[in-house]
Amino acid sequence: MTTLGLDIGSVAAKGVLLHAEQRYTTVIPTGWSPLDAGNNIIDSLVSKANIEKEDISNMVVTGYGRVVHQAASKTVTEIKCHARGVAELYPEVRTIIDIGGQDSKVIKLSPEGKVIDFSMNDKCAAGTGRFLQVMANALGIDVSQLSEAEDLTETVKINSMCTVFAESEMVNLLATGTSRGGIIAGLHDSVGQRVGSMVKRLGLEAQVIFTGGVAINQGVKRALEKELGTNIIVPDGCQFTGALGAALLARDLLS
Template identity: 55%
Template sequence: MLTAGIDVGSVATKVVLLRDHEIYHLVRPTGWSPRDAGLNTFQELLQQTGYQESEVVCKVGTGYGRISLDFIDKAVTEIHCHARGANYLVNGGGLVIDIGGQDSKAILMNDEGKVLDFTMNDKCAAGTGRFLQVMAAALGVDVSQLAELAKDQQPLEINSMCTVFAESEVISLLAKGSNKQEIIAGIHRSVTRRVWGMASRFGAAKQIIFTGGVAKNLDVRNRLAKEAGAPVIAPELGQFAGALGAALYARDLASKELS
């Protein structure tokens, strides 16, 4: 049984094709049209894998752009899809912290991956991938370089979490001759403090699963673990947790129809 999950985020679109335990995945920029991003990325992954669209028995969409996907069978909220996908990648429930391009979320789930509670920051870029992109541009580096540059550095204090004011603060620190690596470490610490401040309302968790594109940043991951006082697990396919969860929901739907 082949199913698909399409996660259209504000910055990136992730697609997963799921067949038994085989996971095929692809990420592309969302751009200006969520529908086109979802459809084109889905079709590109089909081409890469050699599957035909007729072989996909069910397609589930998620993410902010899910309502624009007119080719899917069902839409499911990203909260439930992220929890389902994260629990598939790392069994045993716990707390999912997802930092995406334009929002960050914390999801408390039980051992089966069922959502117990969640909180979300979707009104401000602070504590998101977009915040890191703006800071990287102000520093004249690529966002992919941030983790290595901040490694083992003593963080400078970044007082503002508003993106506009923080950018001005970073430019001012550079003008004063402050160490660029220490500024980046300070930015990372600000992000993790903001995110953990949001997630800590759930109290201690037996495990923290870090998903989303920012989870690939090892320095952010380490500083998040320090803020939380607990180990942070970042699964290899963590960026695809939402799309994977959607593909799992699609498999459930298809199984019900066949039974």
């Protein structure tokens, strides 16, 4: 049985195709049209697996763009999809931290892999990928280079949680000669503290799995581990756990 999961986020659109015991993945920028992004992913996955669109038995769509894909048999929230995807990869998972482009969320799972509680950031970019992106722009580097550029020996504390104020704070620090690496370490700590407090509010329980585009950043993982005092696992393909969950749920729905 062939099923497809789409996770259309604010920054990136992700797709996972489950076909003949194989997992095919694609990620592209969402751009201005979530519908086009989804269609492009479907085309790309179909050609990767060398199948026809008609071969797909079922599709589930999640993420902020979920409502625009009428072709989907069902839309499911990112929360349920991440839980399904991560629990498939790590059956012992109890806490998922997912940091994406515009929101960060913490999901608590029962031993059976069911969502028992969750928390999401309010309407504010603090502790999200957007926060790091704005900061990277101001520092003149690509967001993907933040992690290797951090200098833990010169970590400074960034006090502002607000993206706009943190940016001006950072500009002031640069003006007074603080090192870029130290500022970046401070930014990672700031995200770690913000999201770490969300985890503590729900109650920290191991195993902790860190997903979403921001999980690629080793500096944020380090900061979260420091904040929570526990090891955190970042899955290979940490961006794809939502789409994987969607594809698995599409399969579950058929059986």
